[in-house]
Amino acid sequence: MxxxxxxxxxxxxxxxxxxxxxxxxxxxxxxxxxxxxxxxxxxxxxxxxxxxxxxxxxxxxxxxxxxxxxxxxxxxxxxxxxxxxxxxxxxxxxxxxxxxxxxISEENIRRILIPYEDSFLPAVHSSSKTNNLKGTIVIHGGFDSFMEEFYSMGEYFSEFGYEIILFEGPGQGGALKKYNLPLTYEWEKPVKAVLDYFNLNNVTLLGISMGGWLCLRAAAFESRIKRVIASSIAFDYMQIPPKPVADFARFIMKFPSLMNYLAELKTRFRAQEKWGVYNLMYITKKDTPLEASKAMLELNEENLHSELVKQDVLILTGAEDHFIPLKMHYKQVQALKNANSVTDIVFTKETQGHNHYQVGNFGLALETIKTWLDEYNS
The missing domain is CATH 1.20.1440.110 (acylaminoacyl peptidase)
Known part of the structure; x- marks a missing residue:
């Protein structure tokens, strides 16, 4: 094992x-x-x-x-x-x-560059470690992830008969750092490039963290995805804060100079705010905090198109996720009105899976996904 x-x-x-x-x-x-x-x-x-x-x-x-x-x-x-x-x-x-x-120098893993627009998407491919191939899982992360972070996840599933493809889309890892691709909410485009490259027609797409939003967006427009797993979801980033806070943010964004000034002011006195603002600009490749925020807020309910998701869906949520409040879980589940099936699981502190994408009991998340996959691949 x-x-x-x-x-x-x-x-x-x-x-x-x-x-x-x-x-x-x-x-x-x-x-x-x-x-x-x-x-x-x-x-x-x-x-x-x-x-x-x-x-x-x-x-x-x-x-x-x-x-x-x-x-x-x-x-x-x-x-x-x-x-x-x-x-x-x-x-x-x-x-x-x-x-x-x-x-992983001695592992049977292929590193690949997938043509995408005028650039490339980095990917790795790992064959099943058994002779009983159960299917293909395509895995990606979210906001600032590297595909290598999910190597242990891929290894887990390959031990149980799954072919694994990890990839980085625009805004992530080498796709950003080496191939200059900024974040896009149109996640069906990089997913299409991956599926085309490997000639895949029946896959499970697994997105982690912000990847939970991105994978559902891809599923809405890519029928070759048959099963979709969102490990943490956001649904709509402007709906995450309380309404008064969101309303104030919308108001401030109408005044670009003021918005950028306030953002810059925060970066002078708080290291965490400075990192957050600069990192957002880096990943979206925008020159101002306002433009970066606008790019981030494209990950919203309207652009997600939950009503177009027709696959079997699994959603995993931590009850005390410090990034995404629990209310977003229920908004997302309710919006998937045309999915073939929706299985939603909320992990509590008793299981130690209560944090963002089950940090604290990642193994439980993997076991839960495996059990669900075995049911839908049987």
């Missing part, structure tokens, strides 16, 4: 929620040691400390020949680095070098 184990338990590793979640994420996926994340959490006082501490953890692991730990510590280090820092691309390159050169 797979060399990965998926530990159960969400740990208090840092007082800052976004840092705490990131430290838990790499541990929950099976890539780093808890003792190292605890040490890092104690040493990190804020985002300004993040890069140096995670690089220290990476170098320590590298020296001890723990290459999986090292690679993903470099990936973690890159996460909060501002796009204006040249170390961002250097850390990405170091992660990629270790991941493919050391971590």
């Amino acid at each position: 797979s060399r990965f184990t998926f530990p159960v338990g969400y740990h208090r590793l840092n007082k800052t929620k976004i840092i705490d979640f990131q430290l838990n994420r790499w541990y929950s996926f099976g890539y780093v040691r808890l003792e190292d994340m605890k040490e890092a959490g104690n040493n990190i006082k804020g985002l300004d400390d993040w890069k140096d501490e995670m690089v220290r953890q990476a170098k320590k692991a590298e020296k001890e020949n723990r290459m999986m730990n090292a690679a993903f510590s470099y990936r973690a280090a890159e996460f909060f680095v501002l796009p204006t820092d040249p170390e961002k691309i250097n850390l990405y390159d170091k992660f990629i070098e270790l991941f493919y050169g050391k971590v």
Whole structure:
């Protein structure tokens, strides 16, 4: 079976929620040691400390020949680095070098560049590890993900007879960093390129985090997707905050100079706000906070077209997701009125699957998906 184990338990590793979640994420996926994340959490006082501490953890692991730990510590280090820092691309390159050169160098996995518009989408292909092929799962992430993050997920499903394709769409990983493709809400376009390249006609599409929105959008316009799995959903990003907050945001966006000034003001005094604003501009390739926000808000109810989704759908949600409130789960389920079937599961704190895409019990999410797939592939 797979060399990965998926530990159960969400740990208090840092007082800052976004840092705490990131430290838990790499541990929950099976890539780093808890003792190292605890040490890092104690040493990190804020985002300004993040890069140096995670690089220290990476170098320590590298020296001890723990290459999986090292690679993903470099990936973690890159996460909060501002796009204006040249170390961002250097850390990405170091992660990629270790991941493919050391971590999976002996695995039977193909790296592929899929033609897309005037550029390329990076992808990896892994064959089933059994002779009983059950089907093909195409996996992608969300806002700022790398496809390599979901390697342990792919390994899990390939052990049970599934062919796995991981890919990065516009705005993600190498598609952004190496091939200059900004985020698009029209996710059916990169999915079409992937399905065309591999000549696939009957697939399961699995989207994680913001990928939960993107995969449902793709399913609305791509009939070759027969089953769709959203691991966390958003439905409409403007409906996430309370209505008064959303209404105020709409009002401010009518005044571009004021909107950009207020965004810039926040970045001067709060490291987390600075990272959030600059990262959004980086991924959308927009020059101002306003234009970046407009691109992000294209991920809305109208553009999602839930009414066009006719596949079998599985939705997994954490009851205490700190990014997406639980109300969005029920909005999404209700909107899928023409789906062939909808299975929706809310994980609570009792199972430790209550966080964003089940960080804290990622193994439970994988087992739940496998059980659902076995039913719909039987």
